[in-house]
Amino acid sequence: MSVMPGISRQVAAVQSVLFKAACPDCRARFELAAGALRLAIGASRRTTFYSFTCPECGSAVRKPAGERIVELLTGGGVRTLRLHSSV
Numbered sequence: 731m732s733v734m735p736g737i738s739r740q741v742a743a744v745q746s747v748l749f750k751a752a753c754p755d756c757r758a759r760f761e762l763a764a765g766a767l768r769l770a771i772g773a774s775r776r777t778t779f780y781s782f783t784c785p786e787c788g789s790a791v792r793k794p795a796g797e798r799i800v801e802l803l804t805g806g807g808v809r810t811l812r813l814h815s816s817v
């Protein structure tokens with residue numbers, strides 16, 4: 731008789747992990763799914779950053795990631811790359 735909104739809402743919640751981001755080049759603001767982001771964890775804070783491609787202008791954006799951002803991204807299922815410094 732009636733639809734069960736509880737079920738569809740739960741499914742949507744799982745799939746809608748979005749991260750707000752902004753492009754420094756074209757200043758566009760958008761939301762990215764976890765699969766559109768990449769996180770690189772280096773030996774130091776300087777080499778720890780996340781990157782994505784701007785959906786508006788297509789430029790590759792790279793931003794430093796603090797501890798809080800790292801936690802947020804890894805918790806949201808973003809691919810994490812651990813860099814081993816050879817220098």
Ligand SMILES: [Zn+2]
Nearest residue numbers: 753756784787
């Ligand atoms: Zn852009």
